[in-house]
Amino acid sequence: METNLSQSNSTLSVSKLGCSRYDSMLFSNLNFSVSNGQLIQIEGENGSGKTTLLKTLCGFIEPEEGEVLWQGENIRSVREAYASELNYIGHSNGIKSGLTCIENLKLSTAFTSCLITTDFEQVLKQFGLAGHEDSFSFSLSAGQKRRLALACLSIRKACLWILDEPFTSLDEPGKNAMKKIFHKHLQTGGMILMTSHDLIQWDGITPITIRL
């Protein structure tokens, strides 16, 4: 997985973004940009619009004001190019409970234009799920499901990771393993945009914090 993710410089930028939910304005005039090797941590109280912001960045929600730009162009007009560089995990893990861990990983071919590896056993081992290859994912604990979701994400080649509370239900070793994976992703030119409730001890990464 030591491949360089992006040949050219990539940027996701947001200009004068404003979003509302059920007729109440959540945030407005939000400006920031992410480029290669940067981690952006979005903070805010419950209900401040963190998830709405991430969904807007993914294009699920149409912003009330402003726009989201990928390489300087609106994400709606460059959907395919944007989607092939984007990995997203929301509140729900996006894994099928009726499939085994390995089957869930294999399914990733549908969600990417480029798979980094097909050595799925190795990937599961890396995410602390060795021995669960053929377990159905409904039999996994909440933390293990989160690990599996992140494992599915890690094998899809994409420069930009948008993660909603990636550390939810992960234990301390799980969090540390994930931080290592984030570190590697940033070093190879990736970008990460994530929300989190908790204060995270980052070693060797300087996150840019945005408060909503």
Add this chain to the structure above:
Amino acid sequence: MIITTGFDAFKSILVRDIILGLRNQSDFVNPLIFFIIVITMFPLSIGPEQETLRQLAPAIVWVAAVLASSLSLDGLFRTDFEDGSLEQILLSPHSSMLLISAKILSHWILSGLPLILLVILSGSLLYLPITGVKTLLITLLLGTPVLSLVGAIAGALTMGLRNSGMLQALLTLPLLLPLLIFSVSAVNNALKGLLVSGEFYFLGAILVLALTLAPLAVLSALKIRLG
């Protein structure tokens, strides 16, 4: 690095949905049992008169097929919506229409295809002669994909709502009336020894219309429900 094509993506969604459907047997088998029960209720309630049953047979089979298919639609998008895989499908760099078509095709393979096989058996139950069964099978072959396609639109629109099953039936059943009319008239005409190509052309046209427009409508409905 392994490059994945649109075809790989289509195939993996298709295989995924068929595996899930076969593993979750109640979703797949229950509508078929419902279909058999509805069909057997008619000879039992109307009586064993050959002539009456033969006349009603195409209508009975078609109404039962439409109801059975609307029962099986509930889970088509709901589970994907709940576990977040729908977001992944819509964010895939591959065409969302292609992936949604794979889902609809898998629904047809699991609900429409077994129904057609059951009809071969149920024909004798309703005293339908072999020419009638043949025509009925062709109408079902042309018509059941339409049930899945139109049903998917309703499934997408009502995804995540309470009482979505009832709402789906109310939305789809009126749209399926032309299908019912042409299919039943085809079988009746075949029994009278008349030409049925006219009805087949209409059914074919309805199928082509549904194939081209339904995935588009489903995609828009899913985007509205997610936004």
